Amino acid sequence: MEQIYKAPPECQTKFTFGSGRDFLRAKVSDLSFRYNPEDRRVLNKVSLPVFDKKITALIGPSGCGKTTLLRCFNRMHDLYNATSYEGDIVLYPEGKNILSSEIDPMEVRMRIGMVFQKPNPFPKTIYENVAYGLKVRGIKKKSFIDEKIEKSLVQAGLWSEVKDRLQAQATALSGGQQQRLCIARALATDPQILLLDEPTSALDPISTAHIEELIVEIKDDVTIVIVTHNLHQAARCADYTSFMYMGDLIEYGPSEQIFTKPQDKRTENYITGRFG
Numbered sequence: 001m002e003q004i005y006k007a008p009p010e011c012q013t014k015f016t017f018g019s020g021r022d023f024l025r026a027k028v029s030d031l032s033f034r035y036n037p038e039d040r041r042v043l044n045k046v047s048l049p050v051f052d053k054k055i056t057a058l059i060g061p062s063g064c065g066k067t068t069l070l071r072c073f074n075r076m077h078d079l080y081n082a083t084s085y086e087g088d089i090v091l092y093p094e095g096k097n098i099l100s101s102e103i104d105p106m107e108v109r110m111r112i113g114m115v116f117q118k119p120n121p122f123p124k125t126i127y128e129n130v131a132y133g134l135k136v137r138g139i140k141k142k143s144f145i146d147e148k149i150e151k152s153l154v155q156a157g158l159w160s161e162v163k164d165r166l167q168a169q170a171t172a173l174s175g176g177q178q179q180r181l182c183i184a185r186a187l188a189t190d191p192q193i194l195l196l197d198e199p200t201s202a203l204d205p206i207s208t209a210h211i212e213e214l215i216v217e218i219k220d221d222v223t224i225v226i227v228t229h230n231l232h233q234a235a236r237c238a239d240y241t242s243f244m245y246m247g248d249l250i251e252y253g254p255s256e257q258i259f260t261k262p263q264d265k266r267t268e269n270y271i272t273g274r275f276g
């Protein structure tokens with residue numbers, strides 16, 4: 001189950017910034033999206049790379065399309081009939097467009113994990129929450145599942161707090177612990193990309209700091225795309241940041257560049273707190 005990631009030569013970045021050695025995990029090209037055929041486009045020809053084992057942050061004022069973009073990565077919008085996509089999200093190293101009508105959205109959701117704003121553990125035990133995705137995938141071997149549960153809970157910084165009560169109800173955990181459990185649940189199935197939608201916005205500052213630390217730690221193992229309205233969080237955690245405004249991707253680059261030398265006036269206005 002362990003994924004060994006070998007990027008083929010065509011996945012190597014053509015971007016000249018960053019380390020210059022980052023590999024593409026996904027590439028979004030000219031992605032447009034509508035919730036309803038008669039409505040305006042909520043995303044307008046958005047393009048950005050997502051680099052392997054890096055953290056990419058999506059920032060921008062409320063309503064600019066961050067959640068909408070994030071949910072394209074696991075075809076969540078397909079749960080509603082009227083939605084429509086144009087453009088591509090190509091996943092590497094396979095080189096497959098996950099927005100293609102030939103691709104089963106269920107399969108995409110199996111490969112791309114997601115954690116939401118509010119912790120949403122299942123009303124089951126801690127153990128069953130983390131085991132869930134493995135069981136759905138037909139994995140039955142208990143020793144494998146047990147090992148995976150421990151590893152995921154360690155990664156999510158929760159193991160020492162719950163190892164003696166794996167059979168307790170997940171809902172008995174604190175909010176911060178529940179969110180770390182949701183991260184463990186997503187990690188257990190080795191997602192190719194982990195999507196985080198404002199994962200700390202419902203949490204207190206201590207739980208937030210804890211989750212930020214673990215996000216930075218787990219990027220050694222998984223590629224992360226995170227939506228945040230907390231600019232300090234993006235600056236602290238993310239390797240790359242994209243600034244969105246009214247459905248357009250205004251600027252993308254290494255976080256340091258976006259936060260210290262933005263090229264576009266709108267990015268500058270946003271990061272200096274003039275709007276949003």
Ligand SMILES: Nc1ncnc2c1ncn2[C@@H]1O[C@H](COP(=O)(O)OP(=O)(O)O)[C@@H](O)[C@H]1O
Binds near residue numbers: 060062063064066
């Ligand atoms: N289910 C929906 N149906 C119709 N419009 C939606 C829906 N969800 C979001 N929108 C609209 O899409 C735009 C982008 O929303 P969203 O992606 O949630 O922004 P953000 O996450 O940046 O705050 C907003 O104008 C919002 O009102």
Ligand SMILES: [Mg+2]
Binds near residue numbers: 066067068227
């Ligand atoms: Mg949102």
